[in-house]
Amino acid sequence: MTDEKAMRIRSRRSFLKAGVAALGGVGSFHWLRTRRHDDGVPWPLRRVLETNEQLAREYFSASHLAPTFPESMVSPPRENGGEGLSRDFDIRSWTLKVVSSVHSRRLELTLDDIKRLPRVExxxxxxxxxxxxxxxxxxxxxxxxxxxxxxxxxxxxxxxxPDGGYYVGLDIASAVHPQTLLCYEMNGRELTPEHGAPLRLATPVKYGIKNIKRIGTVHFTNTRPPDFWAERGHDWYAGL
Amino acid sequence: MKKLQSRHALAIRCFHWINFAVLAVMIWSGLLIYWANDVYRIGIGRFTLFKFFPESFYSTFNIGFRLAEGMSWHFTFMWLFAINGFLYISYTIFSRDWRYGGIQQFAYLTIIFMGAGSLLTGLAVYKPTQLAWLTSLLGGYQFARFEHFWLTVGYALFFCVHIVQVTRAGWNNFRSMITGYELVEVEKPSGD
Incomplete structure (x- = not known):
């Protein structure tokens, strides 16, 4: 048998195998895309996001701090996302309700109570x-x-x-990170309504979606709290 | 007379084609993410030669309003890209499969560094607080994102050049990335 003929036989076999492999690849992609959705994401992808979360939580440390910048780099903050900021809100009667389903403890704090806590900038x-x-x-x-x-x-x-229109969940390690603040001033001014007056969350260990504006209730729990954007296809952890 | 000669090991062929498919998914899901903040362009001052990307591009490929979906694919396939890329490079080094010369070797070395660059800039954008040292080293969050984007444009350009080269090299060469073998011209034995 000449080498040319041997090549023809090899080619036929190899191209057949390659074709099957390519079909397998396309088939796997299609399979992934069409799986049952778990909060807006095909469930196998959701499982991978959860695995990524486990790894990130292993590595997470309160001593890993976000870099800080000189005041000169500060810019007027962009207003993005109005969910949960309904118009019928009376800032004068606002209090922060703190609930724990672990100890069945309840607190109610005014803005002055929070301002009396050590001030962090x-x-x-x-x-x-x-x-x-x-x-x-x-x-x-x-x-x-x-x-x-x-x-x-x-x-x-x-x-x-307060209206329940927006809600986020945090793991406790992120919540006690020294740069996770209950924030009442941005760029040296009282929060505006668009930025979540009277009190919002500010934390560089999470994406902006977790930096909830106008906090009404804080709830400590042992079960994973629901999260507005996680229910719409995003990673629940959303950690940076 | 033509003689059968082995060219690419099975492992190399697998890594090559897996990389092709995985990179395609990474670029597609990357576009779904990029759309949500599509700030890059080629231009000077107010003059824009090309915006990444025109609306027609987004609508043709159905890119818009799929950020969350894009992120879930990107952060799943990043593992395959990293693992396959690592095996691809390790195997190439171990098997000393470096039979190319000059410019070609330079091109392949460049693409390896680009792959490593994509992983590092990607990590810097993925965990800018936990890996703040890396993000700072790469010039900060926005600059890392910028680098991550332009590396991808680099892949697209590499792909075009690669296709031209493979086309010019001909069928025998392309076939060797599927079969592992090529036919090479040898002189007839003397006295034949």
């Missing part, structure tokens, strides 16, 4: 999940104060706007 970069980012000067009190007060032993924190 930081100039960090806010990362929107859309891909833009901005350096912002945040002022507020560490969320860890509340965890020590009402949420010790809880594994998660859920937060919700």
């Amino acid at each position: 930081m100039v960090t970069e806010l990362h929107c999940i859309e891909g833009w980012s901005q350096v912002v000067h945040w002022t507020g009190a560490r969320l860890s104060n509340l965890v020590a007060e009402a949420g010790s032993d809880a594994r998660y924190v859920g937060m919700e706007t």
Whole structure:
């Protein structure tokens, strides 16, 4: 048999195998795409996101700090996302409700109560999940104060706007990170309604979607709290 | 007279084609993500020669409003891209499969560094707080994102050049990336 003939036989076999492999690839892609959706994402992809979360939580440390920037890099903050900021809101009657289903403890705090906690200022970069980012000067009190007060032993924190229209979940490690603040001032000014007056979350360990505006309730719990954007296809953890 | 000669090991062929498919998924899902903040262009000052990307591009390939979906695919297939890429390069080094010369070797070395660059800039954008040292090293969050994007444009250009070269090299060469073998012209034995 000549080598040319041997090549023809090899080619036929190899191209057949390659064709089957290519079909297998296209088939796998199609299979993945058409799986039952788990909160807006095919379930196998959701499982991978959860695995990525496990790895990220292993590596996470309160000593891994977000870089801080000089004041000169601060820019007027962009207003993005109005969910949960309904018009019929009376800021004068607002209080922060803190609930724990681990200890069945309940607190109600006024803005002055929160302002009496140690005041922390930081100039960090806010990362929107859309891909833009901005350096912002945040002022507020560490969320860890509340965890020590009402949420010790809880594994998660859920937060919700007063109208319940927007809600986020945080793992407790992210909640007690020293750069996670209950924020009442942005760039040296009181929060505007669009930025979540009177109190919002500011944390560079999460995407902007977790930096909830106008917090109404803080809920310490051992079960994973629901999350507005996680229910719409995003990663629940959304950690940076 | 033509003689059968082995050219690419089975492992190399697998890594090559897996990389092709995985990179395609990475670029597609990357576009779904990029759409949500499509800020890059070629231009100077107010003059824009080309915007990445025109509306027609998004509508043709159905790119818009799929950010969450894009992220879930991107952060799944990143593992395959990294693992396959690592095996591809390791095997190439171990098997000393470096039979190319000059410019071609330079091109392939470049693409390896680009692959590593995509992983590093990707990590810098993925975890800019936990890996703040890396993000800072690469010039900050927005610059890392910018690098990540242009590396991808680099792949697209590499792909075009690669296709032209493969076309010019002919069928025998292309076939060797499927079969592993090529036919080479040898002189007839003397006295025949």
